[in-house]
Amino acid sequence: MLPKRIIVPNKFDQFLLHRKSLLQQYSKGDLSKAEFIEANYDCITALNIKPFRKIDNVKKAIYNYQYYNVLAKYYQKKAHDLRKNHGARSDYLELSNYFYSKKDNVTMKFLKFIDFRGVEAYFVKVKSPNLKKKLFEIVYKDYDNLIFHSKNEVLLNMLIEENVFIFEERRSLVDSYINQKY
DSSP, X not given: OOOOOOXXXXXXXXXXXXXXXXXXXXXXXXXXXXXXXXXXXXXXXHHTOOOOSSOOSHHHHHHHHHHHHHHHHHXXXXXXXXXXXXXXXXXXXXXXXXXXXXXXXXXXXXHHHTTTTTEEXXXXXXXXXXXXXXXXXXXXXXXSSEEEEEOOHHHHHHHHHTTOEEEEEEOOTTHHHHTSOO
16 A cells, blocks of 8 residues: 655645634734734745746735735834834835835736626725725635735726726725724
């Protein structure tokens, strides 16, 4: 009898499994939002995987989106942990904005890849006055309600042109996460 072959997940699958575990811990209340962000950042840096160059399937889009989102949130958190007059604060905010723009580019590429099919988007109800009528949610219903968020006006206009943007404010599918402070 042959020994059973052990399948070791590749780094990409390790990331997705670890992220799923972190999401479960966060939703149970075992992790704060800040701890969740830190743990995601630690996972990405430990695995040392870079984003895919070409978005030609859903999993690659998910990974790239999460990669840039994790970095953007991590640097935004680092900035907010510092006093407003601290010298490094603006550098962290600049890094955060850079990674948010990369995340938005991934979202645009993905939406074009799926030809905007199975997508709906809308503004989300937020507590932050700075995000009101700016933050919108994009839901890809054909893949277990895959969720993207953005404030990018170019992306918003694309969604409107493709007739997938609903002009109403809705509660986010991940409301407790987006409305919780660090």
